[in-house]
Amino acid sequence: MTDAARRLSINTPSAAVLVEAAVDSFDAAMRAQEAPVQRIELCGPLLDGGTTPSAGLIALCSEKLLASVNVLIRPRAGDFVYSDDEIEIMKRDVAVAKELGVDGLAFGVLTPDGDVDAAKMADLIAVATPLRVVFHRAFDAVRDQDDALELLVSLQVNGILTSGGAATATEGTERIAHLVNRAEQRIRVIAAGSITAKNVRALVQNTHVTAVHGRAFEGVSAALDG
Numbered sequence: 111m112t113d114a115a116r117r118l119s120i121n122t123p124s125a126a127v128l129v130e131a132a133v134d135s136f137d138a139a140m141r142a143q144e145a146p147v148q149r150i151e152l153c154g155p156l157l158d159g160g161t162t163p164s165a166g167l168i169a170l171c172s173e174k175l176l177a178s179v180n181v182l183i184r185p186r187a188g189d190f191v192y193s194d195d196e197i198e199i200m201k202r203d204v205a206v207a208k209e210l211g212v213d214g215l216a217f218g219v220l221t222p223d224g225d226v227d228a229a230k231m232a233d234l235i236a237v238a239t240p241l242r243v244v245f246h247r248a249f250d251a252v253r254d255q256d257d258a259l260e261l262l263v264s265l266q267v268n269g270i271l272t273s274g275g276a277a278t279a280t281e282g283t284e285r286i287a288h289l290v291n292r293a294e295q296r297i298r299v300i301a302a303g304s305i306t307a308k309n310v311r312a313l314v315q316n317t318h319v320t321a322v323h324g325r326a327f328e329g330v331s332a333a334l335d336g
Contacts, residue, residue, distance in 0.1 A: 127314055134160065139177075140175075141328075147327050147331060149179070149213075151181075152168060168207055169210045172212055184217065185199045216243075217243070220248055243268055247273070247302060259293060280303075300321040301319045301322045
């Protein structure tokens with residue numbers, strides 16, 4: 111059994127809702143695993159929303175963690191409109207993360223007009239295959255989330271990370287619920303944006319999401335199980 115398969119078999123969530131923690135260090139990843147969470151999104155420094163983590167951090171987490179590991183692929187802070195050179199960097203980072211044994215990738219590319227850049231996404235997905243792909247919070251910067259969701263379904267993306275376009279997931283509850291309904295289980299809608307143990311239960315009840323994502327992961331699983 112591969113390391114990735116071992117992690118997935120051990121960490122199949124017992125609850126209906128998957129809890130994913132965004133972390134930017136090995137210590138934080140270990141704390142998240144102990145929380146416990148079922149999945150970790152491994153990032154570089156989260157101060158500006160996170161960038162691609164180092165190969166060393168990816169390798170150690172892939173080796174040591176039992177929780178499933180997604181890796182953020184983001185070459186720089188700022189917007190999500192990338193040049194051809196930046197896409198080449200992202201493709202190489204995807205290949206490295208894949209070689210290091212991660213379970214999935216999180217990335218997103220937009221056009222200057224605010225649409226999902228289908229061509230560049232397809233290029234990245236081709237390198238990532240067969241790993242899980244999540245379209246990250248770039249989704250909250252698209253001009254039409256319904257159209258973006260349908261395009262991502264057509265690209266066979268596995269998940270969308272979103273606050274419903276609002277400042278927080280709680281504020282975006284109605285929109286997230288709409289996206290879950292529209293998705294019809296064709297793609298997983300993952301709620302994100304200031305989710306804590308205090309608000310996660312109401313958020314899940316009101317949106318019917320099957321996954322939540324956040325930095326404040328302490329107590330979230332317990333709140334969902336309570």
